[in-house]
Amino acid sequence: MIPAQFPTPPESQALNIATSQFSALANSHRYVHCIVKLGGAAITRKDELETVNDPVLSATTLHLREAMGLSYTNVSMDWSRRNGSSIVDLVPNSTDQHLGFQNPFVVVHGAGSYGHFQASKSGVNKGDLKNPLVKAGFVATRISVTKLNQGVVRSLALEGIPAVGISPFSAGWSTQNKALKRDNVLEVQRAVDAGFVPVVHGDAVLDSTLGCTILSGDVLVSRLAQVIKPNFVNFHTNVPGVFDRSPEQPGATLLREIVVYEDSSWTIVDPPLGIGSNGGVETAVAAHDTTGGMSTKIAEAASIAAMGIDVFIVEELLML
Amino acid sequence: MIPAQFPTPPESQALNIATSQFSALANSHRYVHCIVKLGGAAITRKDELETVNDPVLSATTLHLREAMGLSYTNVSMDWSRRNGSSIVDLVPNSTDQHLGFQNPFVVVHGAGSYGHFQASKSGVNKGDLKNPLVKAGFVATRISVTKLNQGVVRSLALEGIPAVGISPFSAGWSTQNKALKRDNVLEVQRAVDAGFVPVVHGDAVLDSTLGCTILSGDVLVSRLAQVIKPNFVNFHTNVPGVFDRSPEQPGATLLREIVVYEDSSWTIVDPPLGIGSNGGVETAVAAHDTTGGMSTKIAEAASIAAMGIDVFIVEELLML
Numbered sequence: 001m002i003p004a005q006f007p008t009p010p011e012s013q014a015l016n017i018a019t020s021q022f023s024a025l026a027n028s029h030r031y032v033h034c035i036v037k038l039g040g041a042a043i044t045r046k047d048e049l050e051t052v053n054d055p056v057l058s059a060t061t062l063h064l065r066e067a068m069g070l071s072y073t074n075v076s077m078d079w080s081r082r083n084g085s086s087i088v089d090l091v092p093n094s095t096d097q098h099l100g101f102q103n104p105f106v107v108v109h110g111a112g113s114y115g116h117f118q119a120s121k122s123g124v125n126k127g128d129l130k131n132p133l134v135k136a137g138f139v140a141t142r143i144s145v146t147k148l149n150q151g152v153v154r155s156l157a158l159e160g161i162p163a164v165g166i167s168p169f170s171a172g173w174s175t176q177n178k179a180l181k182r183d184n185v186l187e188v189q190r191a192v193d194a195g196f197v198p199v200v201h202g203d204a205v206l207d208s209t210l211g212c213t214i215l216s217g218d219v220l221v222s223r224l225a226q227v228i229k230p231n232f233v234n235f236h237t238n239v240p241g242v243f244d245r246s247p248e249q250p251g252a253t254l255l256r257e258i259v260v261y262e263d264s265s266w267t268i269v270d271p272p273l274g275i276g277s278n279g280g281v282e283t284a285v286a287a288h289d290t291t292g293g294m295s296t297k298i299a300e301a302a303s304i305a306a307m308g309i310d311v312f313i314v315e316e317l318l319m320l
Numbered sequence: 321m322i323p324a325q326f327p328t329p330p331e332s333q334a335l336n337i338a339t340s341q342f343s344a345l346a347n348s349h350r351y352v353h354c355i356v357k358l359g360g361a362a363i364t365r366k367d368e369l370e371t372v373n374d375p376v377l378s379a380t381t382l383h384l385r386e387a388m389g390l391s392y393t394n395v396s397m398d399w400s401r402r403n404g405s406s407i408v409d410l411v412p413n414s415t416d417q418h419l420g421f422q423n424p425f426v427v428v429h430g431a432g433s434y435g436h437f438q439a440s441k442s443g444v445n446k447g448d449l450k451n452p453l454v455k456a457g458f459v460a461t462r463i464s465v466t467k468l469n470q471g472v473v474r475s476l477a478l479e480g481i482p483a484v485g486i487s488p489f490s491a492g493w494s495t496q497n498k499a500l501k502r503d504n505v506l507e508v509q510r511a512v513d514a515g516f517v518p519v520v521h522g523d524a525v526l527d528s529t530l531g532c533t534i535l536s537g538d539v540l541v542s543r544l545a546q547v548i549k550p551n552f553v554n555f556h557t558n559v560p561g562v563f564d565r566s567p568e569q570p571g572a573t574l575l576r577e578i579v580v581y582e583d584s585s586w587t588i589v590d591p592p593l594g595i596g597s598n599g600g601v602e603t604a605v606a607a608h609d610t611t612g613g614m615s616t617k618i619a620e621a622a623s624i625a626a627m628g629i630d631v632f633i634v635e636e637l638l639m640l
Binding site for chain 2 (some may be wrong): 049050072075076077078079080081099117118121129132135136137138139140142143144146147150153154157162163164165166167169170171172174184186187190191194195196206211212
C-alpha cells in the first residue's frame with residue numbers, strides 16, 4: 001500500500017506536458033471507484049505465446065464482480081460463438097433484472113505473451129515506420145494486443161460485467177518521443193458515465209517524433225488516474241507485492257506500506273526496516289530492477305500516490 | 321457509377337450538423353485514393369451466425385492489394401496464432417523490402433452475420449440503456465463486431481496490407497437521436513498519414529438522446545468521404561449493382577450509370593431507360609426497398625456523389 005500524504009502532482013515526464021490535447025473532465029461525470037491494472041504477466045502465460053492464464057483471469061473476473069457490487073445474478077453479455085457453440089442459448093431470457101452496480105471500475109491490462117513477441121521482434125517501441133520490419137511489427141502487435149483485449153472483455157462480459165473494449169490507438173492516444181502527447185480519457189469516462197466498464201490496454205501508438213512506439217498499460221493507468229481521480233488504483237501482478245530486492249533472492253522482504261511525499265521522497269513504514277530515503281523513487285526502483293516490469297510499475301505507482309490516490313500492488317487472488 | 325456533376329454538399333441529416341466536434345482536415349494530410357465499403361452481406365455468410373465468407377474476403381483482399389499498387393511481394397503482418405500454428409515462422413525474415421504503396425485506401429465494413437443478431441435481439445439501435453437487455457446487447461454487439469473487425473484486419477495483414485483496426489465507439493464517434501453528432505475522422509486520416517490502411521466498422525455507439533444506437537458502416541463512409549475527400553468511393557455488395565427493381569424480379573435491369581445533380585435530382589444515363597426524375601433520391605430508393613440494405617446504401621451513395629465524388633456500387637469480385 002502506498003498511501004499519499006500530499007495530493008500535489010509529482011514531476012513526471014508523462015504527466016507534466018500540459019497541452020490542450022489532454023482531457024480535462026467537468027464535474028458532471030460519474031465518479032470512478034477504482035482503476036485496476038491487470039498485469040500482462042498475471043493474466044497470460046508469459047512463456048506460452050498468446051495464451052491466456054484462464055484460472056487467473058476467471059478468478060480476477062469474479063473478484064471484480066464482487067468489488068463492483070453487482071446486484072444481479074449472472075447475466076451473460078457475451079453472445080458470441082465460442083469454439084463452435086451456439087450463441088442463441090447464451091442470450092438471457094430475463095430482462096427484468098437491473099444491471100446497475102455500486103462501484104464503477106476502469107480496467108487496464110498489459111500485454112504479457114500477447115504483443116510482446118511481435119513488438120520485441122520488430123522494435124516497434126523504438127519507432128521508425130520507414131523500416132519495413134517496424135511497420136509490419138506495428139500491425140502485428142496491434143493484432144495481438146487487440147486479440148487479448150477481446151479475450152479480457154469476453155471473460156468479463158460472460159460473468160455479467162458490462163465490459164467495452166477501448167483501444168488507445170483507435171481512440172487517438174499518441175506520444176512525442178515516447179512521452180504521452182495526446183490522450184482520450186474523455187472516451188473512457190463517457191463509457192463509465194453510460195454504465196459500462198471500459199477495458200483499455202497497452203497498445204502500439206503513433207509517435208510524432210519517432211513514428212511509433214509502445215504505450216504501456218502502466219502509463220495509461222497513471223494518466224487515467226490523474227484525470228479521473230478514482231478512489232484508489234490497484235495493480236495486479238504475479239508476485240505478492242513490492243520487495244526490497246528480487247523476491248527470488250534470500251531474505252527478500254515484502255514492503256507492506258510505503259508513504260510517498262509531495263517531493264517524491266518516500267519512507268517504508270511497514271515493516272519498519274529503517275529504510276527511508278530522500279533520494280526519490282529511483283532508489284527504490286533500482287533496488288527492484290531485476291524483477292522485470294516492476295520498475296515501471298513502482299515509478300508509475302509512486303507518481304499516482306503523490307497525486308493523493310492510494311495505490312495497492314497485489315497478487316492476483318488477493319484482489320480487494 | 322454515379323458521377324456527380326455538381327460538387328455542392330447535399331442536404332442530409334447526418335452531414336449538416338456543423339459543430340466543433342466534427343473533424344476538419346488541414347491540407348497537410350496524405351490524400352486518400354479510395355474509401356471501400358465492404359458490405360456485411362458480402363464478406364460474411366449472412367445466414368450462418370458469425371461466419372466469414374472466406375472466399376469472398378480472400379478475393380477482396382487480393383483485389384485490394386492490386387488496387388493499392390503494393391510494390392512488394394507478400395510480407396505477412398499477421399504474426400498471431402491461427403488454430404494453434406506457431407507464429408514464429410510467420411515473421412518475415414527480409415527487412416529490406418520497401419512497404420510503400422501508391423494508392424492509400426480506407427476500408428469500412430458492415431456487420432453481416434456478426435453483430436446483427438446481437439443488436440436485433442436486444443434492440444440496441446432503439447437505445448434505452450436502462451433496459452437490461454439493451455445494455456447487455458450493447459456489450460454483446462460490440463464483442464461481435466470487433467471480432468469481425470479483427471478477422472478483416474488479419475485477412476488484410478496476412479496478405480501484406482498494413483491494416484489497423486479503428487473502432488468507432490473507442491474513437492469517440494457518437495450520435496444524437498441517431499444522427500451523427502461527434503466523429504473522429506482525424507484518427508483515420510492520421511493512420512493513413514502514417515502509411516497504414518485503417519479498417520473501420522459499423523459499431524454500437526453512445527447516443528446523447530437515446531443512450532445508444534447503431535452507427536452503420538454506410539453512414540461512416542458518407543462522413544469519412546465528406547471530410548477526407550477521396551478520389552472515389554467503392555461500395556462492395558453481394559449483388560452486381562443497383563437495379564430498377566428487386567434483382568430477383570423478372571425484367572430487373574442493372575442501372576449502369578446514374579447522374580446525381582446538385583439539387584439531388586438524378587438521371588439514369590446508362591442504360592437510357594428514359595427514367596429521369598426531379599423527385600430526388602427517395603424515388604430511386606423506393607424502387608429498391610425490397611433489396612434489403614440497398615436503400616441506405618443508395619441514399620448514402622447519392623449524398624456522396626452530390627459532394628462531387630464518384631461512387632461505384634459493385635459486386636465483390638468486380639472490384640476495380
